[in-house]
Amino acid sequence: MRWTLKPKPNSLVVNKLAGELGVSPAIAKLLVQRGIDTFEAAKKFFRPSLEDLHDPFLMKDMDVAVNRIQQAIASEENIMVYGDYDVDGATSVALMSSYLKTLTPNVATYIPDRYAEGYGVSFQGIDFASDNEISLIIALDCGIKAIDKVGYAAKKGIDFIICDHHWPGEAIPEAVAVLDPKREDCEYPYKELCGCGVGFKLIQALNFKRGGTPEVLLPYLDLVATAIGADIVPITGENRILAYHGLNVMNVAPRTGFKAILAQVKKEKLTMSDVVFIIAPRINAAGRMKHGLHAVNLLTEEDEATALEFAAEIENFNSERKTTDKEITVEALAQIEDLKEQGRNTTVVYQDNWHKGVIGIVASRLTETYYRPTLVFTKSGEKLAASARSVKGFDVYNALEACKEHIEQFGGHKYAAGLTLEASEYENFKARFESVVSETIDKRLLIPEISVDAEIDLDEITPKFFRILKQFAPFGPGNMTPVFMTQNLTDTGFGKCVGADEAHLKCQVKQQGKLGVFDMIGFGLGEKFETISLKKTFKAVYSLDENEWNGNVSIQLRLRDMSE
Template identity: 50%
Template structure:
């Protein structure tokens, strides 16, 4: 699918001038900083050197005092405490983090991850029964619970208190739990709203540590978990998330927990970035919850025994391979379904098969978004006979809002702008398909979506000095709202083109009016090979990165798109 190229609006020239002079940097780098909201020396200093000292006071979060005092009372009274969390990476890292912290100061602690197929998302009836059977009187629910009104009410009738630590959008009211921690809830004056679920759990640990004068150094081993959750849950890499991701990556590259040591590919040890977490670490952690059970991932991340850790890793690798096979088969089936209809007339993509694995439908939805560039929902049937779906969106569309407009057809839904989950009675499915597509049409003003690449700046290869390249890399960690800068350079030629695998391109690129050459790689851009080999000039959109081989890094341009000059 052809992509639109859009160059960002250039920032105020006075701001750029001030940044150039105060930081003694190039105009291009000053523009990149200004585009990211950095307008003065102090902001730039914080941006390039994020510090844990910049973390906000955790007691600014609504409900924090109550949560901390309830945990302290539970410990003093020797109550049984249950750590509960979702089965995805954010949930399992959150449970690992809080269980590891709490068991370092107290022994009567359990953890519980719901079964994706038999219990589904969030606080389940089965988990409450587990708490009753094990005489648990306090449950700390992580990365879920913000919509569990009835479940919390039922648990309270059984004498169980809940502390909810969530980051999802709440309903108009929140459950009547003992304490609710969610920066997005009404009346919460916490300054940063975009923490991951694990991040909210970390703030509770931070608060408890500060309140009872525990060593702050005890927080450091938990930071690798927070960084993995931030990367996997695709939350903005701004503000406090940037500080936590920066510190967490530092931990991953210097002293990661045993599980992460085994997950990090050899060629990037000590050089792990957010992208590596997303593509190398997170999928394997996720595989346990998708195919078998999320508790396997928690045990793996908690493990301090090398032999045990290796066994968990072997199991997780097997589950991940099974996940890959299911992913390919289900994507093939979904594409076959879509071939039978006129997708061009549709504003959304919805597919359903009762036999599909519930743990993989989210991945398939993401693949269909890449192919069709439309808000997408992939559905299957759960054990209760309901149709459940995993929704993924495109950059400019709020899929949670579109689903909410049709909530009268649903039994359950939740999520955020980019991704959501839902459930409905089977008899409502056909009507939901029609109404959801109409909703997308109305919200997009009847226009079909076209993928676009937002470009920060046109530059010449002469601009790419070593100092400039190093400064761009210091803008990391990259992710939502702090993306790796995207550049365009024109009138380029390629040499030494070769195909990697079936569809990837590896080549060297130089600009006609310079003598500078860079190695480059283009994923799924092998189709351009014939024209590149003929020596046809082209314009190229790309990001700057490092390619590591045997511990050594070399500069590399990561191609996003090419247009030939006919």
């Protein structure tokens, strides 16, 4: 692994901030690295306030969207809330439909079938709206490129309001309103909202226009926080405020559906990491294995007994998803072994019977294993469908753009995308993708990087230091868990490999010339035992967490990597 130490910030700024806040220079350094260099900025960081949310009417088309929904409610029109089948889409549909149902009973929900309809707005969904006398569709987490679909709906007398956060194409759909902070002509101050975040801004605007108090919107923030975590958007600015308060709602007064999920996994206080690794995979499993509406039903259900039934059903989907993705990963790894000698800079694998619902997870696992831009293909009807994942620092979306003559359709982000193509184009695409990546990627990006915030000594890790560090949460892109490096460490003699297959490394470390002894755990790092044996001196990269044992809580070093 590549260890990259972040540049040291300006010491005058650090010392001034440390004095103003009454914290150690080590804490002040971490804040300045995150762009927090004044007392006022630190106050907003540590105490995120809902009063600092931006005015939703700063978003292009917001006033038009609000007026059209008000009109639909007043004239008792049927409204359909349409969203994608992933976590961002499902939470968006749950948020928008449950809010609108407090204003009008005429609300239907629609999530496209991953297999029959694919990603985004579908002709089938518009036909469903037309057959059910729906005259307004609110599309969330999709629609920014649905020019032909919006035109098709208009011919059927159906209006569209689009709430999206993906990059627009050259043209914007001719919808009644297109809310997307990434529109070039949108001056909204924060560009990194997820789809559910854009949906929240719309209900915030509606609530304001209708004279409601801001407190009315608090119960919806658990959905927004879940989407922020799952969609891997930066936890900065407005997203930090929404995630902070949303996590608080989940821990203090979670909706019935979340309570039912948590009852399955016996989890109490949730962190953003728990949202990403416990809540999100279960919501996603519905769309992957069965249908996304199962997740929406759970997230909007208010009866506890029914919610527990829905949660048990989703738990089964998730178990099935785990088994399926493990099987496919084994088969994909076997394919890669045959390609390894060819010195490729990409991983592209295909089997026609792989489950389309889990190929994205498999692509992520392959990327973790071989650390190259990765595509996993399967058959989808007459065509081939793929999920793409990338390595840190490389834009896979741009790489696909350069291969578009071989692709029928694609969409996504810098690090994750999806595409479909004709089977006859597979080999051509594969060769072109390898060529594009090889010509454009910085070869250093093919070695996993650990970004180290600061080098510190063990005696700097005090209870106060750790207590303040915990207040940096919620963690995520743009505000990652701080990572430290310490040199001149030795094991006190208790180091050993633990776990069923001895895959993990557990030891107790001290630093030469410094006070203090800390437990250290390195998951999946059992092979590093040789580095700490015979009381050798080594350096380590780690983050801090808590270890609870027999009622005692202590600070523990969570090892990321080590070397002599």
